[in-house]
Amino acid sequence: xxxxxxxxxxxxxxxxxxxxxxxxxxxxxxxxxxxxxxxxxxxxxxxxxxxxxxxxxxxxxxxxxxxxxxxxxxxxxxxxxxxxxxxxxxxxxxxxxxxxxxxxxxxxxxxxxxxxxxxxxxxxxxxxxxxxxxxxxxxxxxxxxxxxxxxxxxxxxxxxxxxxxxxxxxxxxxxxxxxxxxxxxxxxxxxxxxxx
Ligand code: MN
Numbered sequence: 001x002x003x004x005x006x007x008x009x010x011x012x013x014x015x016x017x018x019x020x021x022x023x024x025x026x027x028x029x030x031x032x033x034x035x036x037x038x039x040x041x042x043x044x045x046x047x048x049x050x051x052x053x054x055x056x057x058x059x060x061x062x063x064x065x066x067x068x069x070x071x072x073x074x075x076x077x078x079x080x081x082x083x084x085x086x087x088x089x090x091x092x093x094x095x096x097x098x099x100x101x102x103x104x105x106x107x108x109x110x111x112x113x114x115x116x117x118x119x120x121x122x123x124x125x126x127x128x129x130x131x132x133x134x135x136x137x138x139x140x141x142x143x144x145x146x147x148x149x150x151x152x153x154x155x156x157x158x159x160x161x162x163x164x165x166x167x168x169x170x171x172x173x174x175x176x177x178x179x180x181x182x183x184x185x186x187x188x189x190x191x192x193x194x195x196x
Pocket of ligand 1: 092093094101140156
């Protein structure tokens with residue numbers, strides 16, 4: 001869907017507190033679509049017996065994937081946990097791996113969890129009013145550690161593409177969990193098992 005004229009310019013509305021747009025299209029990601037990504041699969045299944053919560057949604061504008069254009073939109077990541085692991089986005093590499101991305105935090109607090117193909121990891125704390133620069137070569141996933149939605153505005157090169165598969169198979173080396181009432185970065189149990 002493409003309601004915007006990428007060749008002559010356009011205006012679009014985004015609420016700076018909620019991230020909601022009246023004109024852009026929204027896509028929702030529910031817990032059932034993220035099965036296997038949270039390490040506590042038992043608790044994930046338990047939640048799913050009762051409900052299938054929306055973990056996050058994003059507003060996108062159907063930007064043509066061509067060099068020179070800029071894709072942009074908002075992500076609304078809801079608060080919550082599966083087991084003790086905070087709700088997060090799936091995370092992805094860009095298909096053109098050496099393309100960066102900017103995220104401006106409109107509201108809430110969390111982490112941008114990043115990892116490159118060599119296994120270098122960065123967990124960047126982020127809060128309202130800050131901008132996270134996701135460097136070239138790093139996959140990226142947002143994590144909401146607060147008790148209200150984490151609202152992000154993003155922009156990236158329109159022809160960067162999304163690669164979910166690479167990071168979906170084993171997940172990130174680092175995950176963000178609640179420990180003693182606070183957010184803590186720990187080694188993913190899944191990677192630990194693989195190394196034993
Ligand atoms: Mn991205």
